[in-house]
Every structure is written in structure tokens, then in C-alpha cells.
Amino acid sequence: MNNPMKSPVYNVKAVPVEKVFANEYNPNVVAPTEMKLLELSIWTDGFTMPCVCYYDKETDRYILVDGFHRYTVLKSSRRLYDRENGLLPVVVIDKDLSNRMSSTIRHNRARGTHNVELMCHIVAELTRAGMSDQWIMKNIGMDRDELLRLKQISGLADLFSNCEFSVPDTNSQQL
Secondary structure, eight states: OOOOOOOGGGGOEEEEGGGEEOOSOOOOOOOHHHHHHHHHHHHHHOOOSOEEEEEETTTTEEEEEEOHHHHHHHHHOHHHHHHTTTEEEEEEOOOOHHHHHHHHHHHHHHTOOOOHHHHHHHHHHHHHTTOOHHHHHHHHTOOHHHHHHHHHHHTOGGGGTTOOSSOOOTTSOOO
């Protein structure tokens, strides 16, 4: 069947971040911890998903539909900005404002949330593989309380075998 629609992802552009602007309607908020994790993710893995934008020909600006936090990280992280030469990977959609707004919401909602049971399994596997609590917290983006909760939920005694009764906090003394 011949489908005239060509997915935007096949036309990724490297756009100077100074030509990209946030929309005024995105309700998505990311906590500072997750923003740090996003910066680490982009630093470690590179940009793996382009931002979605609408191109405004009159102003020669790209208006974000999805990817505000990736855009923000590139603008705020000097090391990423320098490595990427100030360029943000972008795909363009040509939709009116109401369709761009609904697209933003669909993108946000489609990401879903993490399943607690699966997160417990991942923490257990990383612990069994010899990864320290500090490594897990840094690379998975968890704070010490969340890691402790996931270990407690899993109910596996061996996850606590080399630990005291709390996950160490690097900013405070151990109990």
C-alpha cells in the first residue's frame, strides 16, 4: 500500500539552539534530579532522539513541540553545548497550533511511568552484578530513599547483604 506520509524522523536537522524556542503551553515538568540524569544520559549516550519542532518561516524560528528538556539541557550544559557545537537535533512537523498542542500532550503522555516491579528487578540485577549503591543512584537517577524503597519492596535479603540499614548519603555522615 502506498502511503504518502513520510515520518519526520527521516529528516533530522542540526539546528543552532539559538534558533529554537520553547512553546508557551507545555505542562510537562521535570524535577532537578531527573534533569541531571537527562544531562548525564545525553553526555554518555549522545542525543538519541531529536526534538520535535514547528518551523515559523516568518521569524526563522523553530518552536518546540516536544523535547523542551533536551533543549534546556543543551542550553544549560556548557560541556554538551561545546561538544554538540551548539546544534540541537530537530525534526519538523507542519501543523497548526491546536494540532501542535495536542501533539505535545500525546508525546508527554506516551512516555508513561516506570513500573515499580520492573525497577525493583533492575536494581536487584545491578546489585547482583556488583554495582555499588552510589553507582546505581548516579546512573539510574535515584536518590538514596528511592533505592532503599525499591530494595525493601523487592524483599530480597541478598540486596542488603553488604549494607547497613540505610543507603549511604554522600552529603551526610552514615548512621
